[in-house]
Amino acid sequence: MFDYQKNFKTAVAAVRTEGRYRVFADIERIRGDFPQATYYSANGPREITVWCSNDYLGMGQHQAVTDAMHAAVEKVGAGAGGTRNIAGTTHFHVKLEHELAELHGKESALLFTSGYVSNEATLSTISHILTDCIILSDELNHASMIEGIRGGRSAKLIWRHNDLDHLEELLSVLPRDRPKVIAFESVYSMDGDIAPLREICDLADKYNAFTYLDEVHAVGLYGPEGGGIAQRDGISNRIDVIEGTLGKAFGVMGGYIASTSAFVDAIRSYASGFIFTTALSPVLVAGALASVRYLRGANELRVRHQDRAAKLKATLGAAGLPVMPSVSHIVPLHVGDPVRCKELTDFLLERHDIYVQPINYPTVPKGTERLRLTPSPLHTDNHIAVLNDALNDAWAELRLQYAA
Numbered sequence: 001m002f003d004y005q006k007n008f009k010t011a012v013a014a015v016r017t018e019g020r021y022r023v024f025a026d027i028e029r030i031r032g033d034f035p036q037a038t039y040y041s042a043n044g045p046r047e048i049t050v051w052c053s054n055d056y057l058g059m060g061q062h063q064a065v066t067d068a069m070h071a072a073v074e075k076v077g078a079g080a081g082g083t084r085n086i087a088g089t090t091h092f093h094v095k096l097e098h099e100l101a102e103l104h105g106k107e108s109a110l111l112f113t114s115g116y117v118s119n120e121a122t123l124s125t126i127s128h129i130l131t132d133c134i135i136l137s138d139e140l141n142h143a144s145m146i147e148g149i150r151g152g153r154s155a156k157l158i159w160r161h162n163d164l165d166h167l168e169e170l171l172s173v174l175p176r177d178r179p180k181v182i183a184f185e186s187v188y189s190m191d192g193d194i195a196p197l198r199e200i201c202d203l204a205d206k207y208n209a210f211t212y213l214d215e216v217h218a219v220g221l222y223g224p225e226g227g228g229i230a231q232r233d234g235i236s237n238r239i240d241v242i243e244g245t246l247g248k249a250f251g252v253m254g255g256y257i258a259s260t261s262a263f264v265d266a267i268r269s270y271a272s273g274f275i276f277t278t279a280l281s282p283v284l285v286a287g288a289l290a291s292v293r294y295l296r297g298a299n300e301l302r303v304r305h306q307d308r309a310a311k312l313k314a315t316l317g318a319a320g321l322p323v324m325p326s327v328s329h330i331v332p333l334h335v336g337d338p339v340r341c342k343e344l345t346d347f348l349l350e351r352h353d354i355y356v357q358p359i360n361y362p363t364v365p366k367g368t369e370r371l372r373l374t375p376s377p378l379h380t381d382n383h384i385a386v387l388n389d390a391l392n393d394a395w396a397e398l399r400l401q402y403a404a
């Protein structure tokens with residue numbers, strides 16, 4: 001007799017043996033007191049400070065956002081009630097798509113239930129529509145892009161991370177009239193480095209390729225209106241498709257693409273992951289709309305966000321802690337071993353009431369396990385000083401390696 005449960009347990013045991021079994025922290029964020037949260041530990045609830053949220057600006061608790069969500073639930077109720085095609089398109093969806101198209105300087109935009117789904121659905125559908133298409137994918141692209149490319153079953157070439165010479169080498173030998181899609185991200189969320197967008201667009205022009213850019217870790221955060229790195233660099237018009245999330249800097253939930261009307265209409269018409277699923281709740285959409293609108297006019301928050309990241313990097317760097325190079329708001333701290341990484345985060349939580357999730361394989365390559373710190377405009381100098389003391393205590397107690 002085949003033992004189903006035993007097979008599931010064996011699979012998990014392998015993850016445990018490698019020291020990368022994932023334990024979710026049971027928390028409840030405290031509205032109005034970001035970045036504080038209540039942690040439901042085995043010994044009961046207690047207050048902690050969160051240092052690993054992707055709600056980068058605290059918009060998930062912003063009054064403008066929560067007011068819009070309260071008003072929407074009162075006005076239209078909880079759910080959309082169907083797919084976009086069958087009764088699920090609300091006036092909120094229409095307004096948000098319009099707002100997102102405008103944010104990115106594009107003709108049109110399309111909402112999905114998450115950023116993951118937007119990547120997966122769009123990239124797989126591109127391959128189905130463009131016969132004989134080949135996708136050139138940066139080696140560090142997010143799992144959702146990889147799954148989309150795999151699902152589309154078109155040919156794929158992987159270029160070394162942010163390596164323009166390698167990208168050109170691959171492009172230059174492909175037939176000029178063959179459809180080529182360059183798929184990449186702007187801010188890479190684990191290292192905090194940023195792709196050379198302008199140079200990638202130059203190559204796309206030279207070899208007649210189509211550009212697909214994931215700006216998930218940049219929308220809301222970069223550019224004069226929060227339109228991402230493409231907007232910051234003044235080249236949004238040179239990117240064919242910009243993909244983003246409403247769940248990180250915008251603080252709510254959902255994903256989207258922005259592009260030409262022709263492209264968006266094609267995805268709307270063909271993508272299974274768009275067509276056959278219930279539309280986002282209008283309550284979420286109303287919150288996201290308020291957030292996008294607010295952040296378009298809130299450059300001071302973006303300035304403060306960068307200031308907090310710089311301050312954190314400088315403080316930890318001065319203490320000799322192994323801060324990895326990052327040119328963005330993300331502050332990775334090298335540990336290099338999954339078991340030590342978990343020990344470290346347990347220590348921070350148990351001894352210092354500081355919550356940082358360990359980042360292990362497959363999210364990052366083995367041997368580069370790390371903490372990934374995400375300072376927000378609401379992390380004060382005091383929060384940073386307390387974190388620095390806690391990290392130094394942990395480094396001494398657990399005999400971790402300081403920077404060389």
Ligand SMILES: *Cc1c(COP(=O)(O)O)cnc(C)c1O
Pocket residue numbers: 114115116117119142144185189214216217245246247248254255
């Ligand atoms: C988180 C993430 C996504 C998925 O976005 P969700 O809205 O969380 O589904 C896509 N791309 C990258 C690079 C991400 O980090």
